[in-house]
C-alpha cells in the first residue's frame with residue numbers, strides 16, 4: 001500500500017497530556033493526523049490529576065496561611081471550609097484549562113469511541129475502519145487497586161473521585177505514601193481532615209533523596225498528619241460508621257479507623273480492548289514495552305506517557321510526544337529519548353523538587369563527586385516570606401564541577417528546577433551559574449548562593465585563594 005492510500009499519516013490513541021501534544025506537533029508539521037479518545041479530551045492530568053490536585057493544594061495553602069497568620073500580627077477568627085464551594089473553584093479551573101488546550105487540535109481530526117487494532121496499519125473505531133501509516137498509543141493509566149480483602153464491599157476513593165467531593169470526611173486513611181498520597185494528605189489535613197498515611201516502604205516519597213523524604217515527613221507530622229511507614233494494608237472491615245483498616249507492620253497487626261479510605265498505591269496502564277495481543281505488542285503490568293525510539297514491538301506503532309510506565313509525569317509525556325512524532329514521521333532520522341535531565345516536583349508545601357542524579361547515583365556514574373547543601377533559611381526571600389524550611393542540595397561531578405543533580409525542599413522549590421535543568425542540559429558548571437546575575441530578592445538567588453558556597457569549598461575556591469595570596473605577597 002503506498003503512503004497516499006492511508007487515511008491518515010498518524011493516528012493517536014488517547015487525547016490526554018501526551019496525545020494532545022503529539023497531535024499538535026504532528027499537525028504543525030503538515031501530517032494528516034487523527035486523534036481518537038474513548039470519551040473526552042484532556043486526560044488524567046486535567047480532570048483527575050495535576051490540575052484539580054494543584055487547585056486543591058492552592059486552596060489548602062491559603063487556609064494554612066490564614067490559620068498561621070497570628071505570627072505575622074494578623075488576627076483571624078477561624079476559617080470556614082466550604083468544600084462544595086471549593087469544588088466549584090476546582091471545576092472552574094479545569095474548565096478554563098480545558099478551554100486553553102483547544103488549540104492543540106487545530107488541523108487535527110478528532111473522533112471519540114472504542115478503538116482497537118485490526119492490523120499494524122488498520123484500526124476499528126466502533127464500526128468504522130481506519131487506516132494509518134503510523135499510530136501512537138498514549139492511553140494513560142488508572143489507579144492500581146490492591147488485593148486487600150473487604151475493599152470492594154466497603155468502598156474507597158481514588159484520584160478518580162476524590163476531586164468530586166463536596167463534603168469532606170472527618171478522617172481519612174490514605175494507603176500509599178507516594179506523590180499522590182503525600183500531596184493530597186497534606187492538602188486535606190489543612191482543610192481539616194484527620195489524615196493517616198500508610199506507606200509500605202520505610203519512608204514516604206521513596207524515589208527522592210532520603211533527606212527530602214525526612215524533611216517532608218517532619219513537615220507533615222508537624223501539621224498533624226500521622227505517617228506510618230513499613231506498613232502494608234491487609235484487610236478492611238466496617239466498624240460502626242467507620243472503616244477499619246488492618247495493617248501489618250513487622251510481626252504486628254495494627255488497626256486504624258477512619259470515615260473514608262483513599263487508595264494511592266501506583267498506576268497501571270490503560271490497554272484493555274486495544275487488541276495489542278492480536279499484533280503481538282509486548283506489554284507488562286508496568287506498561288507497553290518500547291525501545292529508546294518509543295517504538296513498540298511493531299515498528300510503526302509507538303507508545304508513550306503513562307501507558308509505558310517509568311516516569312509518570314505530564315511533562316515527560318509531552319517530551320516523549322515530540323520524540324515519537326519525529327520518529328513516526330521521519331523514520332530515516334530517528335531520535336532516542338534522553339532522560340539525563342529530568343526534573344519533577346512533588347507539590348507539598350514546602351515543595352520537594354528534583355532533577356538529575358542523587359549523590360549515590362552520581363558516585364556510580366562519575367568521578368570526583370561531591371554534594372553541597374544550602375539551608376533554605378539562608379535565602380533572604382525565604383526569610384521575608386517566613387517560609388524557611390528546607391534546603392538546596394547540588395550534586396557536582398568532574399574536575400569542572402558540572403551540576404549532575406539537584407534536590408530541593410522549599411516553598412516554590414519547583415520554580416527553581418527550570419534554571420538548573422537548563423544548566424544541566426547545556427553542561428554548565430557552577431562557575432557559569434555563579435557568573436550569571438540573579439535578581440534579588442528572589443528565591444533563585446538561593447541557587448547562586450549555593451553555587452557560591454560550592455565554589456568556595458571546592459578546588460576552584462582553593463585555587464583562587466592561592467593565586468590571590470601569591471599576588472598579595474608579591475605586591476608587598
Ligand SMILES: Cc1cc2nc3c(=O)[nH]c(=O)nc-3n(C[C@H](O)[C@H](O)[C@H](O)COP(=O)(O)OP(=O)(O)OC[C@H]3O[C@@H](n4cnc5c(N)ncnc54)[C@H](O)[C@@H]3O)c2cc1C
Nearest residue numbers: 014016017018038043044045049139140305306312313314
Ligand atoms: C492525582 C494526580 C496528580 C498528578 N500530578 C501531577 C503533577 O503535578 N505533575 C505531573 O507532571 N504529573 C502529575 N500527574 C501525572 C499525570 O497526570 C500523568 O503523568 C499524565 O496525565 C500522563 O499523560 P498521558 O497522556 O500518558 O495520559 P492521560 O493524560 O491520562 O491521557 C490518556 C487519554 O487516553 C484516553 N484513553 C484511555 N483508554 C483509551 C482507549 N482504549 N482508547 C482511546 N483513548 C483512551 C483517556 O480518556 C485519556 O484522555 C498526576 C497524576 C495524578 C493521578
Ligand SMILES: NC(=O)c1ccc[n+]([C@@H]2O[C@H](COP(=O)([O-])OP(=O)(O)OC[C@H]3O[C@@H](n4cnc5c(N)ncnc54)[C@H](O)[C@@H]3O)[C@@H](O)[C@H]2O)c1
Nearest residue numbers: 176177178179180199200232233264265266312345346347
Ligand atoms: N507532583 C507530581 O508530579 C505528581 C503528583 C501525583 C502523582 N504523580 C505521578 O503519579 C504516579 C502515581 O502516584 P502514586 O502516589 O499513586 O504512586 P507511587 O507508586 O509513586 O507511590 C505509591 C506508594 O504506595 C506504596 N504502596 C503500594 N502498595 C501499598 C500497600 N498495599 N500498602 C502500603 N503502601 C503501599 C508504594 O510502595 C509506593 O511507595 C507517580 O508515579 C507520579 O509520577 C506525580
